[in-house]
Amino acid sequence: MSSLAPLSELFAQLPSGVVIDNPDRTVRYMSDWARDPSARPPLAVVRVESTEHVSTTLAWAHRHRVGVVPRGAGTGLSGGATADAGVVVVSLERMAAVDIDTQAHVAKAQAGALNIEVKRAAEEVGLWYPPDPSSYEICTIGGNVATNAGGLCCVKYGVTRDFVLGMQVVLSDGTAVDLGGTRLKDAAGYSLINLFVGSEGTLGIVTEVTLRLLPQPAPSSTLVASFPTTVAATQAVLDITGVCRPSVLELMDHTTIDAVESMTSMGLDRSAGALLLARSDGPDPASAAEIAAVEEICRRWGATEIYSTDDLEEGEAFTQVRRLALPAIERLGSILLEDVGVPVPALPDLVEGIEEIARANNVTIAVIAHAGDGNTHPVVVYDPQQPAQLAAAETAFAAVMDLALQLKGTITGEHGVGRLKRDWLPQQLGAAGLALQHTIKRAFDPHNLLNPGAVLLPENV
Structure with a gap:
């Protein structure tokens, strides 16, 4: 598309202020957190306010064969919201309504609502929305659906797909379709909802979702264990998941611990090879028994220091340490962020292989992991001003994905394929x-x- 006439048509069809084409304003919509270097300012940005606006935009794009890139909050980590010259970005940031049905135990959330807004609305009526990506305070529900986001709690409670009961989605020609609803069971026809969850905006644009809510969990007990090596920590993970299912089971390697401690001064053990964070939210005495079992396994695998607490604020502080891992690592340099996952029994082989890749390429790779379900985030750190470092980082990035596939794993557990993978x-x-x-x-x-x-x-x- 090269003529200005079709764009003026879109301006005419939507309310004032919905469409913007000033390059000084559209440039901030051209990439997500992955900072894909191929990103270019889009032709225009449509800041939709309703499903009807999305339908109008896609019908217009279909007529004129204009590419459309959906966008939530721009927190994606795989280049899934990368714009290019000539495309239109559909931003759902203005569609942020959340409504709770206390009888059906569901939330109806527009795609631009933040994950934390759904959590807060549910909490106000004694309910809970479990999926909790580390960016839950700033990422949107639409983006979570697009990538089938997980988070710290998914080891026990499942990922976004497990909570989507219904959705409204706009197809490429502008047709709006309602799928599913508030019913908990539905075996009629193909599972189209599951097809759209994780499709990264390539099959349609989800504008509203109906999310299953749970009762609030019991207060959590928290355990933190330090290990001499990451492999020892992952071996403990295998034994832990064989006897119980903690609500959180996270791992941070030495590089990550050091980076977080430098940023927070929390008193973390910089000498540790790895740190394991476990939480149990079962009712007493089950929770105490679960934490005791985790502690015994950690000791068996050589944990050098173990600390547990029932204090909610203290437990949340340790969880926040894990959530701060990526921001802390980003302070070390530019990053290439992985999202590889393997069957849990292959986790020790994966982390050991990543360490070998780092040595072979003379690069720093920090490892953060949702260890309980085998989903890891190896983060390759490099100096962008050093061409040799960038080349080595890219080689290591590729080697990590190849290793995950060799171990019968996946190139993405929760961030999506986007453009980078x-x-x-x-x-x-x-x-x-x-x-x-x-x-x-x-x-x-x-x-x-x-x-x-x-x-x-x-x-x-």
């Missing part, structure tokens, strides 16, 4: 699996207008 998708899916994905993409978006370049290799669609 799409070249590894064929290796994970195989030719037949990739062809099936392309068939689905063509059925929903025959002109490849929705988030073009994300997830699926564009030349094959």
